Amino acid sequence: xCTVLQSVFDWFWGLNxxxxxxxxxxxxxxxxxxxxxxxxxxxxxxxGGGERAGTPSEQSASDGDHHTGSPGSESAGPDIAVxxxxxxxxxxxxxxxxxxxxxxxxxxxDLLEGGASGIPTRWWDRSVGTQMDWSARxxxxxxxxxxxxxxxxxxxxxSSYGVSCTGRFSxxxxxxxxxxxxxxxxx
Numbered sequence: 001x002c003t004v005l006q007s008v009f010d011w012f013w014g015l016n017x018x019x020x021x022x023x024x025x026x027x028x029x030x031x032x033x034x035x036x037x038x039x040x041x042x043x044x045x046x047x048g049g050g051e052r053a054g055t056p057s058e059q060s061a062s063d064g065d066h067h068t069g070s071p072g073s074e075s076a077g078p079d080i081a082v083x084x085x086x087x088x089x090x091x092x093x094x095x096x097x098x099x100x101x102x103x104x105x106x107x108x109x110d111l112l113e114g115g116a117s118g119i120p121t122r123w124w125d126r127s128v129g130t131q132m133d134w135s136a137r138x139x140x141x142x143x144x145x146x147x148x149x150x151x152x153x154x155x156x157x158x159s160s161y162g163v164s165c166t167g168r169f170s171x172x173x174x175x176x177x178x179x180x181x182x183x184x185x186x187x
Contacts, residue, residue, distance in 0.1 A: 078102060082167035082177050089183040094143040096163045098177070107132065109141040109165040116162030116178040122153040141165070155185050
């Protein structure tokens, strides 16, 4: 072992300056690559570093709600839910009311043209957020007309409308519910 090391040193000292710089850079690159590969292998063996570790998986429940699970989970998950209790037109605005179960962080609702499985409209003012009653575990979202600008689109009086509300929970899970709006907008 000592003779091999001695011959490497002799070889290195026999190089000119440019060759020495290249040899040191190559050794540093080799050392970095080796440490990267070893640390990646260790992390994978410890259960981290999977490709889908940061992407939630979607599961459909029989009640029509969509649950987004924590990474890598195959089980049923925590007891969480978002329910729409009322979705209706009140004159020129749509009003959605609902409840949640679990440790919710936020609820976000969208107004959909074409019914509960439609596409989001560009009619409503997105600065009017969902109102949360934390103690009662209820939420209310009022959809009102936005200012007429470049992206604004009027409501189609012949179309049906629906809503979709998604609750994000502190555990990293999410669940959503959809409903058809009762009635038609007036005015």
